[in-house]
Amino acid sequence: MLRDDATIDAGALYDVANELGMSDQQVRLCIKRLVADGQFVQDGRGRKAVLRATDELRSTIAPDRDYLRLMYAQDRGDAPWDGRWHVVAFAVPESVRSARDAMRDAIVRLGGAAVQGGLYVSPNDWDSEIASAAVQLAITEHVTTLTTTDLSVGDIDEPRAVANRLWPLDEIAERHRRLLAFADRALLALPSASPTPRLTIAIELAAEFSRAVELDPLLPPELLPQPWIGATARAKVAACWTELSKSDAPQRIKLFQWYAEVVDELVRPTF
Template sequence: MTHPQPDPVWRPEIPTRLLVHALVREDGTVDAGELYAVAGLLGMTDQQVRLCIKRLVAEGRFLQEGRGRKAVLRAVADAATGAVAPDADHVRHAYRQDRGLAPWDGTWHLFAFAVPEARRAVRDTLRETLLHLGAAPIQGGLYVAANPIADLVGGRARQLDVLDSVTFLTSTDLHIGDTTDPRELAAAIWPLDTIAARHELLAVFAESCADRLARGTELSGAERLTLAVELAAVFSHAMTPDPLLPPELLPRPWAGSRARRLAQECWAALRTLPAARDASAPLPRVFCLYDDAFPAPDKRA
């Protein structure tokens, strides 16, 4: 007797709250029927969904009209999709790099800061901003980036009222010890193996998704939404920590380029499938966010 093999495709753990936010439509509503159906396909219980809705309503984030699966949730505050949707400009820049439209000019961008211990929270926020923008530490208080992010760093430092504590520097002659080769420097500064591994997870998921669609198996609306939410979550998991180093600094071939191409193709296929339940209902915001970020289908990655 044979037993079914476990699905080898990695899937992210999607919190119930994040799922609710991901299913917010352009008109600010969430169809509870879709929510319960997608949650069930993701392994969540009805009790989890009910408790999550109760908390969100108690926090004043949503209003609930109706009960159970026939209810409609209406966003009161901005019910953003959070981690399931990386910054659209970040994604667009990645695809520009993949297509050779953002070549590196050989300039390293360096940032040094010394914020006193009394303002530790501000110092931590500035550090997180640098990391989020793709910079990496090379010594205490000294960070380097391969992309021109000075305006963004300066703007954030000004908001935090620490601009006078930040030093900005550019150089085309960066040495760390005896290492001078730009590609070797990048490999020493950024955790490229970890970043590539996340993109490999994205590639495997996108290939699995594409295979399922190619088999011609008809998906229910809830299944289609589930795949879209999962793809968005895996994509965000890969892209959020990616510093988007220029191709000139990366190993060849680079896992990120292939993963992004597969993800874009899979997203385009999902986008054409029928919507859940009511075909005339607006799609969740996550579709519009990724439509805005992904290049047109005929663009190369």
């Protein structure tokens, strides 16, 4: 709900929270916690207050535009796979166990799948991100990377079968089916929605989108079942983002402007 000027109208926040089943007391406690954590400064009281995002918060909330660009480029068939698997292996001593755990988390966040203990793979070029994580965690000497076009997992070597073995594609697809169903309803409701229902739909759409993509390693189409439900769902979501970025209000919701800008670069869906 952050607007162009990095503020949130508390009255609108209470109204949307009520639509989502939260009480005013819950909202007050959440605001108090956000202020205590240094994420917002509150001007005024109750529903007449204005929450102003701090610089610390504003530096962390922009979406990963490179991730979005790759996502939609793949969905359009504009990012074909080169047939190379990118592999990383690490064996970090127990004395720096926290760094080992952080490295594993970084690899999984980048879409890597475990082949076996300490050995992960991705079809996407993640070499610079892996190197950056290793440097940041001071474990470069314990990390090995390589690329190959010849990968077998057990007795499976056909690339699409390998992908199906390593990543939970059924669960990823199911999450996108749920996203598509919500986006279908949202796209019908948004054009005529008044401000509070519109914001409520926006927040629910953001939650469904996050739920759908948090497991998604963005495998190239060559490794996915076709047609892929993820591409269909995200195209419909792109239409919702475009609709949400339209507003006659003096201050628009910043998040969906960011998304719409990326979508405008790559996707112009028509429904």
